[in-house]
Every structure is written in C-alpha cells, then in structure tokens.
Amino acid sequence: MNNSELMSAIAQIAEEKGISKEAVLETVEAALAAAYRKDFGQKEQVVIAELDPKSEKTRLFVVHKIVEEVEDPMKEIGLKDAKKIDKKAAVGGEIREEVFPPAEYGRVAAQTAKQVILQRLREAERDIIFQEYKDKEGTLITGTVQRIEGDVVMIDIGKTTGILFPSEQSRADRYYVGQRMKFYVVKVDDSGKEPQVLLSRSHPDMIRRLFEMEVPEIGADTVEIKGVAREAGVRSKVAVHSLQEAVDPVGSLVGRRGVRVQAVMSEIGDEKIDIVLWNEDTKQYIINALSPAKIKEVILHEANHSALIKVEPDQLSLAIGKAGQNVRLASKLAGWQIEVEKGPMVESQPAAGTEETPASQSEASAETLSASEEPVEAKEATSDKPEDS
Template identity: 50%
Template sequence: MKSELLLAISQLAAERGLPKEVVLRAVELAILSAYKKSEEMSKYDLSAHIDPKTGEISVFIEKRVTEEVKNPDKEISLEEAVKIKPDAQLGEVVKIKAPNVNPGRIGAQVAKQVILQKLKEAEKEIIYGEYSKKEGEIVSGVVQRMEHKNIIVDLGKTEAILPPHEQVKTERYKFGQRMKFYLFEVKMTSKEPQIILSRSHPNFVKKLLELEVPEIRNGIVEIKGVAREPGSRTKVAVRAKQSGVDPVGSCVGMRGIRIQNVVNELQGEKIDIIEWHHDPKVFIANTLSPGRILDVKLYEDEGRAEVIVPDNQLSLAIGKEGQNARLAAKLTGWKIDIKSLSEYEEERRREEERRRAEEAKAEAPEEAHVEEAAPSEGVIRFAEEILPKVETKKKPEKKAKKKFYEIKEEWEDWEE
C-alpha cells in the first residue's frame, strides 16, 4: 500500500501536468532545505532520497574519504569509512544516515516555498520544450482578454500573446472566441515562457492550406511562394510534383470547398491560387490574373519585367490601388511595369523618331559644320566687320542756316 506522501505526490503531478519524478525531486529538495534550517544539520553536506515504491524518506550526511581528517564535519578517515561501506576508497563520498530532526515552523514554510518554486520551474521548462517544437505550426486557442493592445489567448496549458503588429486590422477579436493562430516564436523569460502568435504572417495561409489540402500534406503539391496583404488578398503559387495532378484544382477542391474553409478562417480574405512555372514570363503572366496579358519582356540586369496588356485590361491587371501588381511583384521577385498596348506603341514610335533623328544628324555633310565653326586661331576680326553697317541721317543744319541768310537779305532790300 502506498504511503500518504506518494499519494499526495501523484495527485500533485496529475494536477500540474508534470511527471511524477519531477514532483518527487522537488519534495526531496524541499526536505533538504528544511533540514539545513536546523542548527545541528546546517554544518553538514546533506542529500535526501524518497523511495518511489514505499515513500520512505532518508536523509544522509555526505563526507569525503581522506587520509588525514582536517574537517570532521565534511571529511572521514578511510578506517571509519570502511565500517560504513566496506569497499570505500580514498576520495570517495560516503553517505551516513542523518538523525531525524524537527524542522519547525520556519523549516516547513521553507520546504513549501521550495516545492512551489521547483514545480513552477519544471512547468516552465516543460511548456517551453513543448511549444518550442511547435514553432511555425498552427495552434488553436480561445481569446481571453486584451492587455495594452495585446490579445491574450488561452492555449490550454498556458497563455500566449497576439501583439498588435501580428493582428489583422480588419478582424475583430471577441472574448471566448476560438480561433486558429500561427505560432510565430517562443522565448524563455525570467518569469515564464513567452509565446508569440500571429494572424498576419504569410505562413499562416500556407499552414491553413496544408491542413485543408491532403495533396500538400502528402507532398504531391508544393507551395512555392505566398504573397499576402493581411485582411485583403493573398496570392499563392503552387506546382504539382506528379504528372497528371492539377495543383490549382487540388487546392480549390470540389466546388471550392477547400479554399472556402481557408477563406472563412481568414474572415473573408480573398485568396488567388496560381500555378507556378519555371519560365518567368509565364509565371509573371499567371500572377497578374485575372488580367489578360499580351506580352512580357524581361530585363534581367535590372530585375525588371515589362508587361503589355490591352487598353481595356490595364486597370484589371494593376488592381485596386495597385494591389494586384504589388502582390505579383512580391510573389515573383521581379519589378513589374504594366503598360497598355497604346502606351507601348506610342513609346515605340517616339523611340523610332529619336533613332531616325540621330541617324540623320550623323549622316549630315561636313560643310554644314564648317560654316558654323568658330574662326581659326590667329585671325583678328573687328566689330565693324561683323556688325551690319547702319546709314545715319545727317542733320540739316547748313541748309537751315543758308535759308535764314536768304530771308535776311530780302528783308534788308525791302527796307531800302
């Protein structure tokens, strides 16, 4: 029949969700702490052991075997050690059973604190070990409360945090609401393990698809990339690893049931499933769907792609506020420049005119350049030689003066 101590240890282990050995070790340490609080035992090196079958508690004084004993409290001679342990040798630690002591009220309180502390440390290590293995996976939890804009989520064994930058702006989190989360990171702090969740991470969509699509879990269909604007739209590139498998159809499911389950979990976020292609031109054209693409020109040195679309498809290819083109650029890794057919033809016409003008200038006769050339060195030219000659009118001073004298003479003749 088990002792009351073992029954209490088993019950405590079940309540805390800890292994029985961990709780047993915590009790042993608590007993040691209580013994060390007594005056007669404080000077010794002690160890404690609880028999897991009978629950018997044993406390031992540990002494090292030496040739010459200098400290009787911590050392023992070989002659005395052989009496306790016949095969004892020099340098070995011999255990001597300690007498029973009454730890008193203070010792009991210390033992209680040690047990609680050790159990808490054990819980922290177990939780950290369990959830650190789940990093990058989907976990389910219940929304508990909000603290400083952080959403506190109950995961069952512990609580986790959904920080503001990992939340989706269009989502509303209600108390008691059960949701799925992406386990982003687990950090060990001085108080307890800190578990960081996310609802906005691109891998959240990827993991949700893995849950819904068996072909992805089994490796028949591979997710090549995810570009996401949380709460609005996500583009997912997939490819089939086996011939005869439709990767897009596998993800969408019969009547769209598979993709609809993912959309419902994301609270209405739109998801585009795109077939990946090894040819960048084809892949870029696929990512810009539903817009119709006429041509794709690649400029690999610049990492840029020029996409030509019909005039009536330009706004559809770009998307609302440029979202379709932006997500396509994220997914493909190319800078995408979308142009209408008329705009492209107009640019080509201007480029052709510029080219012809440059060719005509290069073929012009050299004489035309000679006339415009500056005068050669050593020749001096004056301004009179360059400026046009301007005829100036002479002032009629002499003619007026002559007429004045004629009138004067006529006047004098009349007076006579």
Template identity: 50%
Template sequence: MARKTTKAKAKATDPGQEFLMTLRELGKEKGIDEEVLFEAIEAALISAYKRNFSAKENVSVTLSRETGHYHVYALKQVVEEAENDITEISLARARAIKPDYEIGDEIEIEVTPADFGRVAAQTAKQVVVQRIREAERGIIYEEYMERESDIITGIVQRVEKGNVFVDLGKTEAILTPSEQIPTENYTHGMRIKAFVVEVKKTNKGPQIVVSRTHPGLLKRLFELEVPEIQEGVVEIKSVAREPGNRSKIAVWSKDENVDPVGACVGHRGMRVQAIVDELGSEKIDIVKWNEDSATYIANALSPAKVVSVAVNEEERVSRVVVPDYQLSLAIGKEGQNARLAAKLTSWKIDIKSETQAADEVLDDSMNEVSVVTEESFSAEGES
C-alpha cells in the same frame, strides 16, 4: 445478561507510507519521475533545516523511499582533537560510533529534531506543488514547441494595451499589435485561428507568440483545406501577403492531370472562400507556378493579361509589357498587384503599357540615328 460489544480498532495509517503513496500517485498523474520529486524534496529540506534549526551545520537529508520518513545528518570531519564541534569530531568520539574511522574521514551523525516532521511536511508540500507546476509548464512548452509554424485555434480572452490574449485551454497565447490584421476587431469570446510564430520559456511558463498576418497562416490554411496539398499532389511554392487586404499564392502540381489552381479554388470556389472568410475577406489570387521565370512572372501579375516578359537572370530584373487597357490592373491600386507579384516571385518587375514600350523603342532608335549623324559629320570634317 449484559451484552458485550467489541469495537474494531481503526488501523492507524502510517503518515510516511501515506505520503509516499500520494507522492507516487501525483508523479504518475503529472508525468514526473518520482525520483526527481524525492531529490527535490531532500534539497529543500536541507534549506528548511538550516533556516529553522541550525544555519551553520553542514547537513544532509534523506527521505526513505521505503518508509517515507525523514532523517537529518550532520556531516563532520574526523580530526585528532575537535576545535569546532559544528564541523569536526574527535577521533576518539568517532571510533566510539564505529571503530574503523580514521582521521580525515567524513562522518554522518543523525541530528533529526523532534519536531522536524511538521517543517518537513510543509516543505515537502511546497516542493511538490512547485515541481508539478514546473513539470506542467515543461509539458506545455514541449507540446507547443512541436506546433511552431502550425495553426492553433483559440478564444479571445482579453485585450490589454493593444495585445490580444488568446485562451488555448491549457495556456494562453499572445497576439501582439504587429501580428494583428489591421482590419480586424478582436472581441472577448471571438474564436480565431492563428499561426504559432515562436514559443519562449519564461519564469511564468511558456509564452506562445501567434500571428494573424504571417504568410505561413495562409499556407497552412490551404494545406488544411485542400486534400491534394495534404496528399502531396499539389505543392505551394510561394506566398505573398498584405494582411487583411490581398494575397497571392503560387501553386504547382506534379501530376499533369491535376489543375493546381482549380484544386485550391475548389468546386464553385468553396475551398478558397472558406479561407477568405477566415481571414476577414482578404482577397486571394491563386496563380500557377512555372519553372520558366518569364511565364511565372506573367502568371503572378494575374488577373492582368501580359503581352511579353523580358528577364535578366543575373540581376533578377524583368520588363513586362501589357496592353494599354490592362496597365492599371497590372499595377493595381497604389501598386499593390505589382508589389505582391514581385514578393511572390522574388523578381523586380518593371511594367510598361504597349504604347509606353513602343515610345521607348522609338526614342532609342532616334538616339542611335543621332549618334550616327554626329559621327558622320565629324568624319567629313576630318576629310
């Protein structure tokens, strides 16, 4: 007896439905509104139709949200007698389609070419890919826009013409020569922390500009390293840097029982040492901020000891006197300590040793005596 076998017919998948499913899954996965994709594809299909079939016709294209099928419609204006068949249709022909058409109405006539599916599918794929790229760039841009003035960690990918490109995972950042610490050598695979200075929108995606020299990097490193700063007990009032060499940071505590300098230094200097290591052995002076300008200026000149500080509040100029043996320390190598203290406090600082200050006082008093003597002789002459 002959055996009868039956083969189950494979259910054909509707290409339109398959396309819709793929489109919606991609939209959901990439966080793109599916309607945005539909509209973008429709706009691209108009260009594709004109490029491949008719450049002169005024057309519209619809992509069915239910079936995934494409339809091309020629847009024509109803006139008494059509003189241009591409843009016009006679009233008689229009009413043959729909009896209530009037002159001046715009009518849509389907003109979908038989082989438009191939062109449409290719165009749709290009549009979807492009939109996904744009959406991903937009997401990355928004993500890093929120991280402006924050620290990011990345790996040095390459160095080109002095610019260092840092791999951040989803994208890359650029560290320009002006934002690099002069004493650092950036090599492939090196892990670094950097401060996000600016995020720009470009045709190739977001451009993230980072810095290793910005004062904000030092500030954020302390905020991450010191719990008292995170909790708001200790506050960073000011930062001054000469990157790779030396920095000063002024701190203050709203709690009298908390030493802000000690909190930033940490047990056995562990907290500040972690930051020094991150910045390539950049020396860091941590000083106590004070609302009294003279006291603050004296603190800012640390580690030098100060005898006295006189201030002119209007001109923001100060005159500082230090012991003779502390003068070179107060000024620092090539004026660095005094320069950083001036940046930190936003005051102009004139530093004198006790001997120099005493000599100037003596000179001033001698001048006063000289003036009085001249005036007295003049008075005697007149008498």
C-alpha cells in the same frame, strides 16, 4: 504534514499533472537536505536526504569524500578514518554519516516540503505548457477571444492564454469577447516568468496551413504550395505546383465550384486569394505571379535581382493593381523586384496650327513603376474568378 501526508501529496501531484513521481521526490529530498544544512548543520557540509516511499521515513546523511590527505574537513575524510567506519572504504569513494536532527526539524521540514511541492508544481505546469505549445509552432490552433487590452487581443487557447499583437492582426478582422477563430502559432517565448504563446492572423503561412486542411492532394504529396505572398485582410497570392502530371494544382486548391478556396477565405475574413502556377522558369513564374494581367515581355536583370515588365497600355492597371498591390505581391511571391514599364499612351492628334506642349510630350514618354511605388493613376485590378475544377 507528516511523512505519510507528504508522500500522498507527491503521488497526487505526479498523477494529476503528469509529472514523474521520482522527479518530485528528488526535488523534495534536495530541499529537505538544504533545510537541515541551513538551520542545523554547517554551510560547507554536503548533506543529502533520502525519503523512502515504502517506509515513508526520511533519513539525513553528511557526506565526506575519501582522500589521502585531508584539505577540507567539512567535505573530506582521510582513508584511515574512513576504514574505521567502513572496512571496504577506498580513495575516491565516500562515507555517509547519518545525522539525527532535533525535534524542531520536523516542523521546518514540513514547511520546506510544502514550499518545494508548490514551487515544483508551478515549474512543472510551466514546463508542460511550454513544451505542448512549442510543439505547435508553425501550426494552426483554435482559440476564443478572452479579453481585449488596447490593441492587444488575449486568446484563450486551452491551458494558457495566447497573445495577438497589433502587428499580427488582419485588417479584415473585428475582435470581440467570446469570438472563436483559428490562429497561427508564431513562437513560444520562454524568457519570462510564464511562457508566452505568440499568435498571428496575418502570417503568410496561415494561408498555407488552411489549404493543407482543405486540400487532400497536399497531404498526399501530389500538390505542393511553393510560395505565399500576403497582405492580410486584403489579398494573397499562392503559387502551386503539381508533382503528378495528371493532377491540376490550381483546380485542386480551388475545388469543385470553388468550395475549397471559399472555405479558406471564410476563415480569413473573405480576403481575396489568387492561385497561380509555379514555374521553374523565372520569367514564366513572374508572368504567372502578375496574373490576371497579360504580360508582353519580361527582362531580367540578374545583377540587382530585378525584372522589367512590359505590358500593353490596357493591361497596365491590372499589372500594377490598386495602389500597386498586384505588383507588390508578385514581387514577394517570385522573390524578384518587379518594375512595370508604362509604354507610350495613344494621344489624340493636335488640331491644325497647334503645337504639342512639353506636358503632352512628357505624358507620351516611357516610364517605369516599381513594386515599391504607389501609382495614383492605377485603377483597381480585377482578379480572375477561379474556374471550377
């Protein structure tokens, strides 16, 4: 590779990969200087190379720092000797002595330049990929399932491959090669040889971003999503708040005839979504979060950040939800540990001459169920159908 070919290669890389031509040139110059020092110079020498883009010629210089008293002859030169080379020399400056390498240096330089250009190309591509997807953290991107390796799904997202680990998958999804889906960019990891783009289909903020795409009122700052609690593939709860009195926040997310919420649900495998009103009053917010159950009373315990909920017996299964799902999601959404009190059950009167057994007394006693427990007796909660806005 002669200098003309080298400069053409540098220009081509800079144009195709969007890399600064000067940056590539500096890297090549540093490599050429290192190659000379290794094979033809001294290890301690300071050598620099200058590659002139116009003349396409390479010049090599050994650099010495000008000092009053020389301690390291390889790197320093006395002021008296420096003035013999340059009359304007001064302490603190430097003297460059041009060196002329032997003919075999041309072959070494060409090989070095090739290696450096290839390495720089790999580094530049890595940097471009990292920065491009780093800027997309916390956003949604569209990708295609490329391959499935055990429980890990590899996603083609354009310039690189994203990774969907089992912990970030939704139980409602079934993945197959060629499938196009939206993914939430959780993080771009730069610790390995290549940047890793970590994707998710189960992140709560995926619901938030999907609604931002469907609901123009959010972009107009008239409606705000205050929180999302999610059990991916099954159910989510979204708390909304209006920044303008005239705007119905729940209706904005639902859309006319439910078109907006249905569009979001179609992207997440028909996962059920409850949209509730956010309220600055904690008790009212907890009541809203437990929808569709009707709450009789909320008692807050500030010391341990928990709330005791009282409901009528016929609302118990709704408040708890299937396997405790409703109360769990409400706890996540409100940020309080919620316990549902199970009030006395209506018992049939014992027949005359019989006594109430300890077992029936136990059934009639009050109990509480926290969000972390899973009730065996709870029936599946029936969610409210969103009304047309």
